[in-house]
């Protein structure tokens with residue numbers, strides 16, 4: 001079989017998979033034991049022809065593939081993948097560019113620079129922000145907070161790149177009690193441990209309580225949140241920006257999915273003040289609906305960003321021209337995938353209007369979910385300001401049981417969380433594919449699961 005035939009056949013496998021999404025259960029159908037039985041075995045001594053490898057992969061992995069691209073997948077905050085982005089992602093693999101250096105892929109570098117400008121406009125960021133294309137919001141936090149660490153210490157007369165953290169002035173890091181765990185891990189990787197965190201209490205939606213926010217002087221970083229992972233709630237970013245400006249603190253925004261509210265004229269108000277932040281972390285793989293993995297860090301201080309990330313080595317061909325950007329100087333990775341291509345394709349295929357529609361459509365479906373479940377006797381625990389719905393069906397234990405039944409039923413998939421000491425069901429609507437009918441079918445399945453007697 002020629003390479004062309006192999007790719008054609010693979011495209012057919014891919015299309016077959018997408019066509020099964022309507023009818024197959026959203027959950028996986030095989031246990032870990034079953035998957036090890038079909039996918040495992042000894043290290044192959046000899047190779048096999050590519051076609052049989054791909055065909056066997058499709059057969060053997062199939063039962064363990066989750067219907068994440070389905071319009072009825074509502075777990076975590078996942079996002080789907082728009083067709084143009086999937087196709088561009090395939091080409092990214094075929095082209096196999098090394099986007100670390102301009103010399104390793106001029107088109108990759110230019111596309112990333114073009115998207116930088118488009119994304120700044122869509123997300124309401126200052127036009128001059130620098131960008132890093134990384135694996136996810138986790139590494140976007142690492143990148144942005146490394147720039148923050150560099151800058152707040154430089155302001156205190158300390159060069160962290162040269163001297164490290166030993167003996168450095170302490171950095172106060174102020175975070176909300178409902179921050180995402182990836183903030184803590186990013187700080188840990190940067191040598192800032194748990195005892196350096198000052199945790200601000202939050203209100204019933206998970207928003208930082210501003211009456212408890214104190215920044216003081218000295219090197220400080222404050223992390224605000226645009227989109228709490230359970231409720232979708234936004235911190236009062238405007239007030240945090242004021243406090244940060246007064247204290248001379250670095251203001252970082254975790255907007256993994258919530259930053260995309262800026263793409264909607266109807267929702268942009270939720271982000272008031274975000275434009276005054278010093279750095280932002282978000283995802284392409286969540287609400288822009290590009291395939292995994294795709295994270296984005298933005299920084300209002302390109303010099304600090306670059307100082308925190310840049311490398312020099314005699315064998316690297318650095319172009320030195322601003323229009324021929326070497327990504328190694330902006331990301332924690334060295335060699336890297338050309339993640340700009342799928343982002344570029346998603347933006348071109350949707351346009352500004354299509355992205356606004358995607359975001360608003362998900363929010364409308366989240367409100368529809370909340371209304372249907374409430375009408376069926378469930379308690380909606382959050383103000384549905386965005387795409388997240390937090391629900392309790394009776395008490396926490398009944399909710400936990402209902403979630404297990406919903407997952408087993410397979411009409412849709414979602415999971416739970418602890419909210420104020422009791423279990424709750426989380427629903428995240430973040431996929432372009434989700435229709436009103438998907439929501440109606442799923443709400444009916446949830447209410448049926450909740451009505452089974454204990």
Ligand SMILES: *Cc1c(COP(=O)(O)O)cnc(C)c1O
Pocket residue numbers: 077135136137138139180182227228229254255256257283295
């Ligand atoms: C998903 C999420 C993250 C982590 O993003 P990854 O892309 O999974 O690394 C961080 N913060 C919030 C608010 C999130 O929802």
